[in-house]
Amino acid sequence: xxxxxxxxxxxxxxxxxxxxxxxxxxxxxxxxxxxxxxxxxxxxxxxxxxxxxxxxxxxxxxxxxxxxxxxxxxxxxxxxxxxxxxxxxxxxxxxxxxxxxxxxxxxxxxxxxxxxxxxxxxxxxxxxxxxxxxxxxxxxxxxxxxxxxxxxxxxxxxxxxxxxxxxxxxxxxxxxxxxxxxxxxxxxxxxxxxxxxxxxxxxxxxxxxxxxx
Amino acid sequence: xxxxxxxxxxxxxxxxxxxxxxxxxxxxxxxxxxxxxxxxxxxxxxxxxxxxxxxxxxxxxxxxxxxxxxxxxxxxxxxxxxxxxxxxxxxxxxxxxxxxxxxxxxxxxxxxxxxxxxxxxxxxxxxxxxxxxxxxxxxxxxxxxxxxxxxxxxxxxxxxxxxxxxxxxxxxxxxxxxxxxxxxxxxxxxxxxxxxxxxxxxxxxxxxxxxxx
DNA sequence: ACCTGGAACTAAACGGTGTTCCGTCCCGTA
DNA sequence: TACGGGACGGAACACCGTTTAGTTCCAGGT
Numbered sequence: 407x408x409x410x411x412x413x414x415x416x417x418x419x420x421x422x423x424x425x426x427x428x429x430x431x432x433x434x435x436x437x438x439x440x441x442x443x444x445x446x447x448x449x450x451x452x453x454x455x456x457x458x459x460x461x462x463x464x465x466x467x468x469x470x471x472x473x474x475x476x477x478x479x480x481x482x483x484x485x486x487x488x489x490x491x492x493x494x495x496x497x498x499x500x501x502x503x504x505x506x507x508x509x510x511x512x513x514x515x516x517x518x519x520x521x522x523x524x525x526x527x528x529x530x531x532x533x534x535x536x537x538x539x540x541x542x543x544x545x546x547x548x549x550x551x552x553x554x555x556x557x558x559x560x561x562x563x564x565x566x567x568x569x570x571x572x573x574x575x576x577x578x579x580x581x582x583x584x585x586x587x588x589x590x591x592x593x594x595x596x597x598x599x600x601x602x603x604x605x606x607x608x609x610x611x612x613x614x615x616x617x618x619x
Numbered sequence: 620x621x622x623x624x625x626x627x628x629x630x631x632x633x634x635x636x637x638x639x640x641x642x643x644x645x646x647x648x649x650x651x652x653x654x655x656x657x658x659x660x661x662x663x664x665x666x667x668x669x670x671x672x673x674x675x676x677x678x679x680x681x682x683x684x685x686x687x688x689x690x691x692x693x694x695x696x697x698x699x700x701x702x703x704x705x706x707x708x709x710x711x712x713x714x715x716x717x718x719x720x721x722x723x724x725x726x727x728x729x730x731x732x733x734x735x736x737x738x739x740x741x742x743x744x745x746x747x748x749x750x751x752x753x754x755x756x757x758x759x760x761x762x763x764x765x766x767x768x769x770x771x772x773x774x775x776x777x778x779x780x781x782x783x784x785x786x787x788x789x790x791x792x793x794x795x796x797x798x799x800x801x802x803x804x805x806x807x808x809x810x811x812x813x814x815x816x817x818x819x820x821x822x823x824x825x826x827x828x829x830x831x832x
Numbered sequence: 833a834c835c836t837g838g839a840a841c842t843a844a845a846c847g848g849t850g851t852t853c854c855g856t857c858c859c860g861t862a
Numbered sequence: 863t864a865c866g867g868g869a870c871g872g873a874a875c876a877c878c879g880t881t882t883a884g885t886t887c888c889a890g891g892t
Contacts, residue, residue, distance in 0.1 A: 410840085426724055432879060444880075445841055453879065504722075509784045511639055512725070518785065526786055556778070556787075557801040561770070564777020571722045572731065573739055574769075588770040595808015623869085645850060657851075658870050666850065 411449040413439060415459050422460050423501050427512065430457065454515050458522065461513075464505040465525040471495040472532060481539040488536050489562070493585060496566040497578060504570065507563065533559055545601045554596060561592055624662040626652060628672050635673050636714050640725065643670065667728050671735065674726075677718040678738040684708040685745060694752040701749050702775070706798060709779040710791060717783065720776065746772055758814045767809060774805055 417438050421430045432453055436443040450456045471494065475487035496503040506526075510518050518526075533555040540546040546554060565588060568574060569581050576584065590609075594602050630651050634643045645666055649656040663669045684707065688700035709716040719739075723731050731739075746768040753759040759767060778801060781787060782794050789797065803822075807815050 428724075428727070431877085433877080441840090442842055443878095444843090444882090447880075448840060507780065507784050507786065509717075511641075514641070523785075530786075553797070553800060553804075556797060557774070557804055560778035560781060560801065561774040561805075562777065563781060564775065565769070565773035567720065567780055568773060568776060571720050572736075573720065573743070584766070584769060587766060588773065591766075591770055592774075592805060592808060595805060644848085646848080654869090655871055656849095657853090657872085660851075661869060 408449055414446060414449055414456065415463065418456050418460050419463055422457075422505075423499075426501065427457070430460070432456075454513055457513050458515075458519055461505050461508070461518075461522055462525070464502040465522065465529075467499070467502055468495055468506055469525070469529065472529065475536075481536070481543045482545055485536045485540050485545075488533070489589065492562060493566070493582070496570075497582070500570055503566065507567070530555070530559070544598055546596055547598055557596070558589075558592070562589065621662055627659060627662055627669065628676070631669050631673050632676055635670075635718075636712075639714065640670070643673070645669075667726055670726050671728075671732055674718050674721070674731075674735055675738070677715040678735065678742075680712070680715055681708055681719055682738070682742065685742065688749075694749070694756045695758055698749045698753050698758075701746070702802065705775060706779070706795070709783075710795070713783055716779065720780070743768070743772070757811055759809055760811055770809070771802075771805070775802065 414435065417435055418430055421435060421438070430453070432443045432446055435456070436446055439446075446456075450459075471491045472488060475484050475491050478484035478487045506529075510516060534551045537546060537555045537558070538551040541548055541551060541554075562585075565581075565585050569576070569585075574581060574584075590605075594605060597605065627648065630648055631643055634648060634651070643666075645656045645659055648669070649659055652659075659669075663672075684704050685701060688697050688704050691697035691700045719742075723729060747764045750759060750768045750771070751764040754761055754764060754767075775798075778794075778798050782789070782798075787794060787797075803818075807818060810818065
């Protein structure tokens with residue numbers, strides 16, 4: 407719509423990515439745009455509305471990174487690529503990732519806008535779809551795909567969140583390894599017995615030296 | 620040490636629990652204590668130092684709730700009770716739980732104080748101990764207990780965090796059920812085959828009607 | 833060409849924040 | 863009685879989000 411509104415949003419995203427939430431002040435935003443703070447209120451109702459738009463940008467970026475997984479040719483490949491996309495996004499853009507799971511309280515509002523909540527639902531649905539098609543393909547155990555995806559999502563988000571908040575004494579490479587190992591262990595539990603066997607065979611083929619450890 | 624310092628901390632805890640982080644301002648704190656804001660600086664170096672002490676209080680409360688699990692008579696019972704204590708604490712005191720996993724950035728400091736990081740390590744070690752003794756008892760699969768506890772911790776924290784931030788459209792009772800189901804599914808994957816069989820038998824005995832579903 | 837309306841902006845101000853500086857009071861001790 | 867020091871209050875600084883009122887400027891209609 408408005409050109410200036412777009413500039414404000416772009417500047418707010420830059421500011422957030424470099425300085426964090428506290429760094430996004432109406433005055434600093436105005437300073438960088440060469441205007442005074444009240445001028446921003448012609449284009450945005452309040453600071454929270456600016457931040458809400460930044461969250462929307464984060465969701466769009468995240469969705470783009472996730473939906474690339476649909477280029478995979480099989481259910482299994484799509485699930486794996488989705489997992490890789492998730493981890494890559496979380497590690498490459500920590501601040502944007504944190505924005506996806508921010509509590510309304512931290513934004514200074516009682517509830518998230520409905521359209522942002524809907525974006526969260528869409529992401530959840532994406533995972534449910536990935537799980538369901540893997541169940542249909544005999545890769546994952548039968549069961550409610552919403553329950554299985556809840557388990558997977560919780561596990562992934564929990565590890566990333568603990569890492570981002572400094573609760574693991576690891577560098578990024580070590581965390582990547584731990585994440586993949588942990589996810590593998592969990593997936594084995596969620597897989598059908600046949601696929602779990604196949605997974606172990608593939609792992610043994612990929613790690614011949616460690617196979618005896 | 621100082622009497623007034625204790626009063627400030629107690630008041631800050633009350634204020635945080637009822638109003639959240641943003642609600643803890645030096646001026647409001649002083650108002651409630653019947654003094655002016657600068658007076659607080661006789662007893663605390665800065666607002667961040669007050670908040671750091673609130674975090675320490677949260678850890679002490681959390682640890683007390685967790686360590687009660689040691690009253691259990693067997694490794695299995697101690698692990699189960701620890702899990703229940705974790706979930707209970709997270710649901711009964713959401714604000715205190717969130718403080719345990721807060722990022723330094725949200726407190727306005729670059730890194731958490733060493734002693735607070737150590738408190739986090741102690742909690743992690745507690746879980747490692749619970750896992751190890753369950754492995755020794757033949758309940759959990761053999762393997763590095765640190766890796767297994769990482770998986771369990773990540774899973775539990777992720778679900779709680781997503782629930783607290785409003786990413787699940789459930790009430791507390793529904794979340795409790797989902798949490799226990801998800802944890803059960805994950806534990807089955809981490810258990811020894813023998814124990815997993817026993818778990819399923821116990822579940823069937825507890826849910827005779829649903830056994831056919 | 834003139835007027836008008838509205839969009840976009842600025843300056844000033846209000847009430848809030850964390851924090852510092854300085855003066856004051858009071859109490860225990862020499 | 864004098865002094866030192868801890869505890870406090872008042873004023874101030876620099877920041878914040880936001881509101882109000884006044885200014886500028888340009889497009890459109892008469």
